[in-house]
Amino acid sequence: MKLTIRDMPTAAASRPRRLAKPTIDLDTAPYAITLLRVSLGLLFLAHGLLKVMVFTLPGTAQFFASLGLPAGMAYVVAPMELIGGLMLMAGLYTRWVALALFPILLVATYTHLPNGWLFAHENGGWEFPAFFAVATVVQFLLGDGAYGLTQRLRLPR
Amino acid sequence: MTTHANPQLLTLNAGTHWLCTCSQSKNKPYCDGSHQGTPFTPLALELEATKQVEISS
Numbered sequence: 775m776k777l778t779i780r781d782m783p784t785a786a787a788s789r790p791r792r793l794a795k796p797t798i799d800l801d802t803a804p805y806a807i808t809l810l811r812v813s814l815g816l817l818f819l820a821h822g823l824l825k826v827m828v829f830t831l832p833g834t835a836q837f838f839a840s841l842g843l844p845a846g847m848a849y850v851v852a853p854m855e856l857i858g859g860l861m862l863m864a865g866l867y868t869r870w871v872a873l874a875l876f877p878i879l880l881v882a883t884y885t886h887l888p889n890g891w892l893f894a895h896e897n898g899g900w901e902f903p904a905f906f907a908v909a910t911v912v913q914f915l916l917g918d919g920a921y922g923l924t925q926r927l928r929l930p931r
Numbered sequence: 932m933t934t935h936a937n938p939q940l941l942t943l944n945a946g947t948h949w950l951c952t953c954s955q956s957k958n959k960p961y962c963d964g965s966h967q968g969t970p971f972t973p974l975a976l977e978l979e980a981t982k983q984v985e986i987s988s
Contacts, residue, residue, distance in 0.1 A: 775952060777976065778985035782942070 807919025808865070814913055815862030817906070818875060822855030841885050851878055862913070865922025872913035879907035938987040945980050949973040960986045 825834040825848065834848035854875065861871045882903040889895050893902040918924050939960060949962040953971035956963045962973035976984070 775950070775974070776987045777950075778987075779978070780983040780985070782981055782983060 804920035807913075807916045808921055809919075810909065810913055810916070811862050811865060811868055811919055811922075814872070814906075814909055815859045815864075817859070818855045818862060819859030822852050822859055825852040826856065843881065843885065847881075854878065865918040865924060866927075867924055868916075868918045868922060869914050872910045876907060876910045876914070879903050879910060883907055938985050941984045941986065943976070943978055943982055943984050945978050948976045948978070950976055950986070954988075 825831070829837060831848055831852060834852060835845035838848050838851075839845040855878070858871050858875045862868060883900050883906075886898050886900040886903050889897045890899040891901050892899040941960070950960050950973055951958075951962045951966070952974050953966035953969045955965035955969065957965065966972060978984075
């Protein structure tokens with residue numbers, strides 16, 4: 775008697791994948807994701823602190839108004855940048871935080887449009903906020919990476 | 932390479948399956964105790980997950 779034991783053919787098909795094979799090195803990619811996440815988090819935290827500590831919230835509101843944006847946005851954007859930045863650095867719900875921060879950068883890109891594309895132009899061209907915006911979308915697609923807190927919350931042991 | 936006649940394809944769940952080796956079973960490929968009085972004992976197939984098992988005699 776001969777026995778041939780095979781995995782269920784449906785086991786592979788049960789989880790549909792967009793690509794048949796991973797196109798990244800799964801050993802190193804989680805650390806690349808973490809590097810992007812912490813960098814973005816620091817950048818958001820710095821911009822949030824700048825708005826709160828240096829410009830102050832009323833000052834930021836004035837600045838927004840001078841750009842033709844609703845002044846009240848300052849009181850939403852600055853806390854979002856602070857909390858979002860900290861959450862990104864902690865790796866807490868990275869995907870959704872990155873997605874939530876994306877519109878801020880779309881508006882930033884839009885407000886920098888009149889300054890030309892080169893980031894070194896006077897008042898800053900749009901290429902930096904545009905790249906920043908793309909990076910948040912990339913982070914949304916990537917998720918937490920290594921050392922994220924979300925995973926620890928999901929698996930309390 | 933030996934060719935095995937009448938292969939049987941089964942989907943078996945995790946757990947222990949007793950397979951007939953004495954060929955006396957009325958419930959082949961499973962053991963039904965008919966090996967009593969023969970020198971044969973059933974084969975225990977232990978699966979940790981659901982698998983497709985091909986049995987050739």
